[in-house]
């Protein structure tokens with residue numbers, strides 16, 4: 521049995537997969553979750569081939585029963601949860617005037633409702649870890665678009681502001697139980713989500729491994745040190 525375990529949503533690529541790899545390298549048992557089973561299995565196999573103890577569970581975070589299934593599977597496999605990475609997210613760019621309600625609803629469902637429900641379902645296990653060692657971590661992936669409203673990404677921005685607010689509220693509820701809640705707020709990261717971006721070279725984007733190093737930093741701070749938020753900014757970014 522691993523001495524530490526983490527559950528990562530949106531773990532089949534990009535930021536989530538980089539965090540999974542880093543935590544796996546650091547000895548965590550990993551539950552890796554994402555929506556599409558084939559992509560998830562491929563990512564999980566890659567981690568397992570590197571010697572990481574990984575449990576892959578396909579789940580759509582818009583489905584409450586799917587979320588409960590992931591948490592149940594994680595509990596059965598590892599029996600403990602030290603780190604939750606609430607990371608599944610989507611972004612759909614369009615002006616508000618041209619955005620059909622369906623595209624608003626899917627972003628609210630995945631980026632905000634999914635994060636809320638996953639957080640809620642994981643609180644009992646995180647409290648157990650917090651009681652044991654005083655440094656359980658809930659990491660919620662927001663965005664720099666959750667700090668500064670972004671035109672043509674209004675629904676996405678609104679959901680990510682919501683994630684920052686939810687993280688602050690959860691901190692108030694959980695920090696007394698040895699659980700640190702941190703919102704991470706990156707600018708452009710070199711993942712599939714930024715394939716649409718023109719005018720910024722991939723090597724000029726933040727790398728998924730940069731975010732993973734941020735998670736390592738959070739876990740190395742003492743239990744007396746809370747880091748409520750990390751912004752990851754590119755050089756010259758004017759959103760500070």
Ligand SMILES: NC(=O)c1ccc[n+]([C@@H]2O[C@H](COP(=O)([O-])OP(=O)(O)OC[C@H]3O[C@@H](n4cnc5c(N)ncnc54)[C@H](OP(=O)(O)O)[C@@H]3O)[C@@H](O)[C@H]2O)c1
Nearest residue numbers: 530532533534535554555556580581608609663708709711
């Ligand atoms: N890339 C950036 O510039 C950037 C900047 C700031 C914040 N973020 C945030 O970072 C997080 C990860 O994004 P990424 O950049 O790493 O992109 P990514 O590589 O596209 O990863 C997104 C992950 O979320 C999963 N996912 C999407 N919809 C889901 C659903 N309904 N249920 C469960 N899983 C779902 C995807 O799996 P499937 O493919 O199977 O759906 C995938 O594993 C997101 O929350 C995003 O908003 C990204």
